[in-house]
Amino acid sequence: MAVAESPPQGNNLNSVTFINNTTGFAAGDVGMIMKTTDSGESWSIQKSGTYNRLASVDFTDQQSIGYAVGNNGTILKTTNGGVTWIDRPFNNNEFYYSVNFPSDDQTGYLTGISSTDTLGFIYKTVNGGDSWFPLNAGINGLFNEAEFPENSNTGFVCGRDYSNVNPIILKTTDGGNTWTNQSQGLTGTFNSMSFPQNSQTGYVTGYPGKIYKTTNGGVNWISQLSGSNAQFYSIEFPENDQTGVAVGTFGYYMRTTNGGVNWTGYSVTDPNNNFMYSVSFSNSNTGIAAGMIGALLKTTDSGFTWNSLKKGSNKWTESVCFPVNSQTGYVCGSGMIMKTTNGGEEWIPQSADGNTVMFREILFPFDNETGYVVGGTGRIFKTIDGGQNWVRQIVFVGAELMDIDFPVNANTGYISGDRVILKTTNGGNNWEQLSPPSIWLNAVSFPSDNETGYVAGESGSSGRIYKTTNGGTNWLQQTTEIVTGLVDVSFPFDVQNGYAVEWAGKILKTTNGGTNWSSYQSGVNTYGICFPNNNQIGYATGGSYGASYLLKTTNAGESWNKLNTSYNNQLTSVCFPFNNDTGYIVGVTGAILKTVDGGGFTDVYSVSEFIPEKYFLSQNYPNPFNPVTNLEFGISKSGFVSLKIYDVLGRELVTLVNESKQPGYYKIKFDAGNLSSGVYFYRLVVSSPNPMNADDFVAVKKFVVLK
Structure with a gap:
């Protein structure tokens, strides 16, 4: 059965690496691991099994064996190219910053910091991560990255001291048994290193705007760049020591084509100007930069220009509701309304007002069909068909609308906003303005009838709660302790017991209808x-x-x-x-x-971006496989989707999908247990809803079953 797979989400991506010309991985916050098999054009989410932040991902020369490390002692290992990841925690009190397996799948290095005493460390394994032992660096500091360019004996570590002022560069030539400090006379702090071809010529970068180069294995480091206040988080020279890119804050990056003699600064075209935390090239031309809120950017001209893959999201989701059962629910936010009919497994976009409004609250008060969404300047939309169509309700209000409540029936409802309270008694056909308190009202709650209700908000830096007992005709301020802005109020079951939430951290409670309020910080x-x-x-x-x-x-x-x-x-x-x-x-x-x-x-x-910009069919992974593989595709428009398996003679063997699909990303697990070893083909056809039109998209790829 096909399952819609969300594209890479809006959590930070901290590390990206390519293991060949087409296959790469990215790792980030909330245990996010993603994989691409088409040089970054499309990405699939891997099940990491953790929600800890992941700071670094690296693969050995075996390509199928990889590691991802991060907070709370997290060390993940895969032996099948990322299909599964096994957690092999080492020390829960440690945060790991980088992992590097330079030349084989047995010997690797790990850097990080202890969360208990903030001491930095370097660890080494010689048995593929089964165990790790500490190395004596001879200096205390924060070690951000380890780089072993040629083999597991000669390598470098960069970072900073505890004053956050002085840089650290350490070198070993005996597998970490001893280390030499090479940072004397250097300034700034260092985040990343790149030795593109050997251990003699390398680069190190960090803050503020620092790039140094060595041509003698770190004996001397020559400043390549000064005068910039940017922080560079990652530096990469794809295939030689001449052309390189350093990426950093606010979408800013610098590029050289002459081995660092000159560096030119640019800004990416990503409209969010996100921080870029990591950069990796699959070949001399093609590279991926990953960063804040899931940003992914791609270059095909050796880092000269970068284009957003639009996998990150700067959207906000503001409100969520499940009206009558656990399967059908709705969310709204910045320029979007989404609906699920399977308990949140898939979320399908809906449209209202061109998806340009910041919707603040969505409410289906009594069933899955009739609902309201409010937000923006006087924007109220109503649906009576479960969100298929949203019709704007006409109100002559120039205020921002924040919250909506229908307490006991489908006719009478209230909306609060910027110095405004609206009321309807005919199911939203008409809305009248009441005489509200002259403050910004973030929330409204009528617990059990149409007469007694509460609003909460802020006036300047003061939070306030008001109560009505006559359906909003009059409002009386409730006495509370001094609080800042109140963002929510709720009387969930009756008019006596209620709660209000202060954005600065206080949760207020009343048990007597708002006469008195206690607080919890x-x-x-x-x-x-x-x-x-x-x-x-x-x-x-x-x-x-x-x-x-x-x-x-x-x-x-x-x-x-x-x-x-x-x-x-x-x-x-x-x-x-x-x-x-x-x-x-x-x-x-x-x-x-x-x-x-x-x-x-x-x-x-x-x-994030729920709809692909174009149709695609990705190469399955793993490939070859036995017996399970993953097939992924994306469709940019609704259509009838067929995905079938054929043998080399063109005979149809298996039908995986044969139904109408909404725009989105899809992932299917295919079990070839009934197939013999050999070469097979899978074919995706997306047909227009209009039978008179030609097929919108056809693609064929092959895989190998190896038993």
Whole structure:
């Protein structure tokens, strides 16, 4: 059965490497590992089995054996080209920055730092990662990268000292038994090295704008560049010591074609100007740069120009709801509305107003068919067919709209926004402006009837809560302690027991209808709150860039525990629709996180670029194989999709797909257990919905079953 595979998501990509002209890997935050078999044109997500940050990925000369390392002692190993990754943790108190297997699959090096005493280290293995032992570097510092250009004996390590001022370059010629400090007289801090052909000629780069070159194995390092304040995270010379690229902050990179005599600075065309953390070339012309929020850029002219592969996302997902069952749900955010009908396994784009509005809240109050989405300047859209069509509701309001609530029936609803409260009594056909408090109102909640409700927001730096008991005609400010802006308010079950969330970290609680409010300081920024089906167990989103959390209470908000999501960006909204176990969180970079056990996140999806720019059929992997392989394809328009297996005589053997498909990325596992060893072909045909048109796309590739 075909499963739509999200394209690479909006988490940072920290490392990229190519093992031949077409096959490469990228690794990043939240345990992200991706693989390409067509020089970076398309990428598939590998199941890493971890949500820890991965900082480095490297493959041995065997090409099928690779390692990915990162936070909390994570060392992953694959022996089948990335099909499966096995976690072989070494020390949970350590963060690993780089891994390098220079010449065989047995001897490798690992650099990193201890999270307990911030001491840097270099480890070595001589048995393929089964065990690691420490090397005495002779100096304390942070070691960012290890590079062994020719063999496992002669290598270099670069980094910085603990003052974050002085650079470190160490060299060994005896496999790490002894190290020589080569950084005397140098300035800056170093992040990356490249020795393109041998251990004599190499380059090192870092901050601020530093690039040094050696032509005598590190005895002397000559400054190649000064006067730039950029931070360069990665440097690569593809096939010789003349043409090279250094990539870094805000999409800025420098390039030389004469061995560093001259460097010219450029900015990539990526509109987000994302940081680029790693660069790798598959040959002298073709390279990939990876970076912040999932950015992937490709060059085919030796790094002179770079084009975004549009795999990252600067979208925000703002709101999520599952109206009546655990299968059908909706999310909205910056320029998009998405729908799932299989519990979040696939998310299909929907359209409203050309997908240009920052939608803040989506609500299907009573069924899966009739819903509303609000946001932007006076934008209200309604659907009565489960999101197939969204019709704009006409309101003459020039204010930003933030939240919507329909408390007890499909007729009466409320919307809050920038100094505005709107009310409808006829299912959204008409909206009247009430007399609101003159503040920015982020949230509205009418718990159990159309008369008693609450709004929360901010005036300047002060957070405020207001209450009405007459359907919004009058609003009375509630007395709370001094708080900053309030971003959410919820009375989940009755008008007496409610909660409000302050973005600076306080969670407020009332048990008497807002007359009094107590507070709990969570210690992290908070944005949304949800109590699924009782007043005891509840959830709130927390954190910011660098670390995000799900906060959970089991005692009605008296205390809250932080659950680490291993997601490194802000989370904005939380929804546990029917029980305390299955829930969803959405946030910046288009993240959609799912848990099925009340806080342990098993799936991470991304609203990146859901629709490929063109049709494609990727080469299967692994290939040759026995008996299971992966087939991937993408379609840019809806159509009837056929994917079939044929033998060398052209006889049809297996039908894998034969149905209509939405635009998206798809991945299929094919089990060839019933096929004999030999060469076979797989053919993808995408046909236009109009039977009078010719096939939109046809592609054929071959694979080998080897038993």
